[in-house]
Amino acid sequence: MSSNKGKSRQRELARAKYERQLARRAASQRRRRRLWASLSVLALLLVGAGAAWLFGVFGSDDSQSKPKSEESSETQQEPSQEAGSESDSESVDSSEKQDSEEPSNAESSDESQ
Secondary structure (H helix, E strand, C coil), rough: CCCHHHHHHHHHHHHHHHHHHHHHHHHHHHHHHHHHHHHHHHHHHHHHHHHHHCCCCCCCCCCCCHHHHHHHHHHHHHHHHHHHHHHHHHHHHHHHHHHHHHHHEEEEEEEHH
8 A cells, every 4th residue: 555655645746746847837938928028019119219210200390400591592482382372272262163153053043943
């Protein structure tokens, strides 16, 4: 019978060792997952910041950093560009007015009949 007790004791010790190993592996996997998640978030933040920098989000204000020679050339070009854009917007406004007047005339003719 002493051999049965010895075998059962060995089984208990082996089972306890196996459970400790499982717990250690699970903890190691949790740490590894947490590390990879943290590194992934950090990498995404760096990529996002790099993309924002590339598109000029962190750039200085253009009006403060331009030399005076560039500012004077821009002021000379602005009136001619504005005049062209105003005439385009006026022609669009007049065509919109014509479109809006036509349905009202049609409605009034329908009511008179």
